[in-house]
Amino acid sequence: AIPSHVASVSDYRELARERVEPGAWAYLEGGAADEISAAQNLTSFDSCRIIPRHFRDFSNAHTRTELFGRRYAHPIFVAPTAYHRLFHPEGELASLLGATALEAGFTLSTLASASLEEIGAQKTAGLWFQLYIQHDREFTLELVGRAEKAGYEALVLTADAPLSGLRNREQRAGFQMPAHISAVNLKGMRPQAPAQQIFGSELLKQSPTWNDLAWLAENTRLPIILKGVLHPDDARSALDHGASGIIVSNHGGRILDTTPTPFEVLPVIAKAVAGAAPVLVDGGIRRGSDIFKALCSGADAVMIGRPILHGLAAAGAVGVAHVIKMLRTELEMTMALAGCPDLSSVNPGFLLEKR
Numbered sequence: 004a005i006p007s008h009v010a011s012v013s014d015y016r017e018l019a020r021e022r023v024e025p026g027a028w029a030y031l032e033g034g035a036a037d038e039i040s041a042a043q044n045l046t047s048f049d050s051c052r053i054i055p056r057h058f059r060d061f062s063n064a065h066t067r068t069e070l071f072g073r074r075y076a077h078p079i080f081v082a083p084t085a086y087h088r089l090f091h092p093e094g095e096l097a098s099l100l101g102a103t104a105l106e107a108g109f110t111l112s113t114l115a116s117a118s119l120e121e122i123g124a125q126k127t128a129g130l131w132f133q134l135y136i137q138h139d140r141e142f143t144l145e146l147v148g149r150a151e152k153a154g155y156e157a158l159v160l161t162a163d164a165p166l167s168g169l170r171n172r173e174q175r176a177g178f179q180m181p182a183h184i185s186a187v188n189l190k191g192m193r194p195q196a197p198a199q200q201i202f203g204s205e206l207l208k209q210s211p212t213w214n215d216l217a218w219l220a221e222n223t224r225l226p227i228i229l230k231g232v233l234h235p236d237d238a239r240s241a242l243d244h245g246a247s248g249i250i251v252s253n254h255g256g257r258i259l260d261t262t263p264t265p266f267e268v269l270p271v272i273a274k275a276v277a278g279a280a281p282v283l284v285d286g287g288i289r290r291g292s293d294i295f296k297a298l299c300s301g302a303d304a305v306m307i308g309r310p311i312l313h314g315l316a317a318a319g320a321v322g323v324a325h326v327i328k329m330l331r332t333e334l335e336m337t338m339a340l341a342g343c344p345d346l347s348s349v350n351p352g353f354l355l356e357k358r
């Protein structure tokens with residue numbers, strides 16, 4: 004049962020902390036290096052003010068939106084995060100169940116601890132697959148083929164993590180992946196030579212380039228959404244090389260520390276994309292008002308990372324559903340109080356910019 008004092012997404016963080024073993028908690032919560040970006044993601048919405056407008060007509064108010072030809076009841080999506088079984092024995096199946104109950108789009112990570120077929124069998128609408136292009140390109144195409152066959156509707160291609168970040172917090176906590184949890188979808192891949200020094204390593208020699216995006220676009224019928232964009236020129240380049248959408252993200256501050264926050268660069272990226280493709284954003288979204296500010300700044304939808312895992316760790320599928328429910332209710336309340344009856348009426352005019 005969910006304790007009655009749980010009133011907001013941040014309350015779930017505390018519940019989760021009590022239930023997750025310290026090493027796994029370091030993995031869940033941590034950012035790269037000094038965790039400056041991870042921390043700034045959380046505060047970057049606070050200095051932006053909402054200017055409410057009054058006496059508007061709410062008789063047909065809704066949060067519906069359409070992305071890649073699919074209708075969604077609201078613009079809140081579950082971000083791809085790895086290894087859900089670290090946080091709950093039912094892992095990704097429980098998260099998916101919670102997301103589906105709240106009509107939220109769901110992205111399964113390449114590093115999921117559940118098979119993409121098993122997850123695909125549970126959901127037919129709004130299911131995306133996050134892809135890390137593997138050093139073994141043939142295996143990468145097999146993954147893509149499996150995702151297509153299992154009914155995934157888009158590929159979220161993550162661009163910002165050719166290496167994993169400096170995870171000092173995990174190192175200090177002595178975190179090691181438990182033996183019974185693994186990236187099951189990568190089983191059978193040709194092994195990679197262990198990396199010594201970074202420059203000159205096989206890892207970097209085989210890391211993806213823009214040509215790989217074009218190659219991928221030629222080899223799949225699914226729309227590709229490029230995740231990890233922080234520069235407007237990369238957004239343009241993504242569209243030029245075959246992407247159909249952009250996710251403005253710094254990977255929750257887990258890869259390169261001291262990047263801008265996604266919310267800071269969102270307006271300039273939305274301007275560069277200029278409506279040519281959907282723009283999503285993630286990082287530090289913990290309130291419906293954060294979502295509203297992102298939408299006003301040019302995002303078509305948002306993704307939620309850690310809070311989903313907090314809900315999962317605290318209460319399984321019910322916890323995930325409750326987290327999404329709270330965000331959805333808060334978004335509606337913010338829109339109602341700001342004077343914004345639907346997503347087509349959000350615009351920068353609701354914001355006093357103080358970034």
Ligand code: FMN
Pocket residue numbers: 030031032044082083084085112113114133161230252253254255256257285286287288306307308309310
């Ligand atoms: N992003 C990916 O593209 N692929 C992953 O496998 C992945 N694993 C993650 C694992 C954890 C534990 C966390 C917290 C994030 C992960 N991310 C991954 C990044 C998320 O997709 C998302 O960008 C980030 O969590 C958003 O920030 P938030 O946690 O503040 O909401």
